[in-house]
Amino acid sequence: MSKMEFDNIVCLNTNCPDYLLKNNPCIIKKGFNARGIQMFKCTTCGMRFPQTKGTILYRRHLSEEEILLICQLLVYGNGVRAIERITYIHRDTVSRVIDDLINHTEEIIDMLITGVGLAQVEVDMMWLFISKIKRNMNKEVFDQLLDHQYE
Known part of the structure; x- marks a missing residue:
């Protein structure tokens, strides 16, 4: 997972004003989940999401x-x-x-x-x-x- 760039992380909440806004300073790192995947938080809408959300790796047990x-x-x-x-x-x-x-x-x-x-x-x-x-x-x-x- 470390190969993915953090610059491409966007808020995927359709109700958020910052929806799909790239290089958004409102997206901050917020720890790791149980599988060790980096979690992020949108400070605009408060939604937390993993680094893999919106990718082929989301909710996969495969590496x-x-x-x-x-x-x-x-x-x-x-x-x-x-x-x-x-x-x-x-x-x-x-x-x-x-x-x-x-x-x-x-x-x-x-x-x-x-x-x-x-x-x-x-x-x-x-x-x-x-x-x-x-x-x-x-x-x-x-x-x-x-x-x-x-x-």
């Missing part, structure tokens, strides 16, 4: 490394059951991670290219494989994925 491993295995063309056999992570959990990958596309693409060092072609291959897995995905979501890749 950042395990999610990155799932992404890398997807790049190499492994299916859900193959990933389950390799990582010993249940296939339902792997499927939920894939669903969250779709919902957090922009964040994941940045993480894979800058953090992991994958080439754009490898990331494209991963998204094509995910699209095969989720054939019944909403067409608008899939089109949005493809549009974002080539911006």
Whole structure:
């Protein structure tokens, strides 16, 4: 979790006047939760939230490394059951991670290219494989994925 930058922490309370305001001085560190994840507090609305809220890691029992491993295995063309056999992570959990990958596309693409060092072609291959897995995905979501890749 320490790799995440604190500069990108924003208040996710839709009723807060500082909702999604970046570099907000009203967001302060407020200890750690039971899992050791940094907690923050918005002094404007008083809401407390973990560092992972709004990310693919929120409410996950998987570590950042395990999610990155799932992404890398997807790049190499492994299916859900193959990933389950390799990582010993249940296939339902792997499927939920894939669903969250779709919902957090922009964040994941940045993480894979800058953090992991994958080439754009490898990331494209991963998204094509995910699209095969989720054939019944909403067409608008899939089109949005493809549009974002080539911006």
